[in-house]
Amino acid sequence: MPRENYQERLDELREDVVAMGETVCDRLDDAVEAAVTGDEELARSVIETDHEVNETYLALEDECTELLALQQPVAGDLRLVAASFKIITDLERVADLATNVAAYGGPEGGVHDAVDVRDLGVGAREMVADAVDAYAARDPDACREIAARDDEFDERCRRASEAVVRELLEADRARNAARDGPAPTDGEALETSLDEVSQALLAVRDLERIADHAVNVAARTLYMIENDDELIY
Amino acid sequence: MSNTETKTEPSDSLITTDVETESNDRTAPSHRTAVAARDLNVYYGDEQAIDDVSIEIPEKRVTALIGPSGCGKSTFLRCINRMNDMIEVCRVEGDVEFGGKNVYDADVDPVALRRKIGMVFQKPNPFPKSIRDNVAYGLKIQGFDGDVDARVEESLKSAALWDEVKDQLDSSGLDLSGGQQQRLCIARAIAPDPEVILMDEPTSALDPVAASKIEDLIDDLAEEYTVIIVTHNMQQAARISDRTAVFLTGGRLVEYDDTTKIFEDPEEQRVEDYITGKFG
Numbered sequence: 001m002p003r004e005n006y007q008e009r010l011d012e013l014r015e016d017v018v019a020m021g022e023t024v025c026d027r028l029d030d031a032v033e034a035a036v037t038g039d040e041e042l043a044r045s046v047i048e049t050d051h052e053v054n055e056t057y058l059a060l061e062d063e064c065t066e067l068l069a070l071q072q073p074v075a076g077d078l079r080l081v082a083a084s085f086k087i088i089t090d091l092e093r094v095a096d097l098a099t100n101v102a103a104y105g106g107p108e109g110g111v112h113d114a115v116d117v118r119d120l121g122v123g124a125r126e127m128v129a130d131a132v133d134a135y136a137a138r139d140p141d142a143c144r145e146i147a148a149r150d151d152e153f154d155e156r157c158r159r160a161s162e163a164v165v166r167e168l169l170e171a172d173r174a175r176n177a178a179r180d181g182p183a184p185t186d187g188e189a190l191e192t193s194l195d196e197v198s199q200a201l202l203a204v205r206d207l208e209r210i211a212d213h214a215v216n217v218a219a220r221t222l223y224m225i226e227n228d229d230e231l232i233y
Numbered sequence: 234m235s236n237t238e239t240k241t242e243p244s245d246s247l248i249t250t251d252v253e254t255e256s257n258d259r260t261a262p263s264h265r266t267a268v269a270a271r272d273l274n275v276y277y278g279d280e281q282a283i284d285d286v287s288i289e290i291p292e293k294r295v296t297a298l299i300g301p302s303g304c305g306k307s308t309f310l311r312c313i314n315r316m317n318d319m320i321e322v323c324r325v326e327g328d329v330e331f332g333g334k335n336v337y338d339a340d341v342d343p344v345a346l347r348r349k350i351g352m353v354f355q356k357p358n359p360f361p362k363s364i365r366d367n368v369a370y371g372l373k374i375q376g377f378d379g380d381v382d383a384r385v386e387e388s389l390k391s392a393a394l395w396d397e398v399k400d401q402l403d404s405s406g407l408d409l410s411g412g413q414q415q416r417l418c419i420a421r422a423i424a425p426d427p428e429v430i431l432m433d434e435p436t437s438a439l440d441p442v443a444a445s446k447i448e449d450l451i452d453d454l455a456e457e458y459t460v461i462i463v464t465h466n467m468q469q470a471a472r473i474s475d476r477t478a479v480f481l482t483g484g485r486l487v488e489y490d491d492t493t494k495i496f497e498d499p500e501e502q503r504v505e506d507y508i509t510g511k512f513g
Contacts, residue, residue: 003509003510003511006510007511072468074471074497074509075495075496075498075499075504076498077509079497227498
């Protein structure tokens with residue numbers, strides 16, 4: 001086949017993007033675990049190894065730029081490079097958000113119980129993993145399915161946020177009662193509760209954003225496969 | 234066709250007898266068909282070079298013909314102004330329509346046809362004459378009795394060469410650089426006021442800077458003329474053309490579409506394989 005080196009570079013780009021996606025999913029697994037269990041060491045590991053994902057991102061960005069500049073890809077090859085260029089940005093952002101999620105665990109294991117971080121985390125992680133699989137397998141149906149799943153995930157996040165807000169109001173009422181009532185209440189415990197609630201809201205927001213990035217990956221993958229931009233918005 | 238014009242020029246008719254042709258207002262921003270091939274087959278002896286090609290090429294647009302060596306794209310280009318007539322073993326079947334007329338009709342005058350459909354070749358081929366005489370050559374052949382110097386200046390300006398040569402019009406065209414010589418040839422081609430300019434790999438003998446000037450020029454020319462260009466440089470086709478026709482082995486036109494479509498999402502897998510370099 002002519003341009004063998006070029007074809008090998010395209011194959012390697014595809015494999016490297018998939019590998020980056022798998023790494024990001026592993027980090028997300030660890031981040032959710034750290035958030036749920038409060039495992040500080042695991043959280044630190046997620047945060048401290050984020051630079052590896054950043055370096056992979058920069059290396060792949062360079063490779064895409066070089067392929068565009070030197071090989072002038074067209075048609076399906078062009079869509080592969082253009083889509084990959086965008087997808088690695090989404091994956092890098094997922095890794096950044098994973099560091100946030102890991103940090104929400106806190107020393108006391110502290111996202112409020114009103115949010116099932118593991119459940120939402122697993123859901124977001126599955127969407128990212130499925131999007132990366134769709135990219136690897138060039139599966140347009142999977143891309144559309146991931147995009148369709150996002151509405152359901154958003155709804156789960158909305159319900160989780162509502163539950164947290166209810167808890168926030170409860171905590172506020174409890175604090176008011178403590179201030180006004182005859183019996184002294186443990187103020188430190190209330191502050192902890194408020195921290196947990198805010199951490200939970202942030203965690204929900206970040207997990208929802210992770211799912212949005214998964215949809216972006218699926219949208220760019222569909223463009224790559226079929227030149228179809230219906231999911232890009 | 235501009236039979237309605239009343240310039241001090243000989244008749245623009247392609248044919249030796251009077252034939253009604255539609256008027257063509259060049260200022261109109263239309264993209265009507267300038268050249269159309271219908272069921273075109275071309276043979277060199279027993280060998281078929283063009284296989285049943287039908288295509289409509291829009292006016293005042295740049296149409297690129299691409300494909301591997303020997304696919305018939307240059308043969309097709311040369312059919313349009315009957316340059317293949319000069320090849321004894323060449324036989325053409327089917328129609329090439331220009332101005333509502335099959336250019337292969339018996340009453341079409343090939344010389345008149347080539348005034349309306351000019352050609353620029355791969356290697357710059359200025360005559361061993363002055364710059365002025367190179368551009369004026371076609372005008373003199375057609376008996377142009379207007380202001381030759383004005384037409385020379387106009388043509389050199391259209392070819393983006395005037396500023397570089399206006400003070401040396403009596404110097405030999407052969408003293409110019411390769412890129413300037415090619416622009417001189419373009420000026421020569423447009424001096425007789427053609428409607429279509431055929432270009433057969435016009436930049437392949439030029440360095441990148443000279444080639445980029447020709448590419449810019451082609452873009453400008455398309456405001457006034459229909460440009461049909463054969464190129465082996467796919468990036469050039471992508472950069473400069475509005476429509477792209479892909480010929481593949483056997484003289485078959487495999488796909489013809491907007492250039493953006495061809496280079497982003499071609500319909501034919503064979504075309505994708507060719508333009509991405511998977512075969513060639």
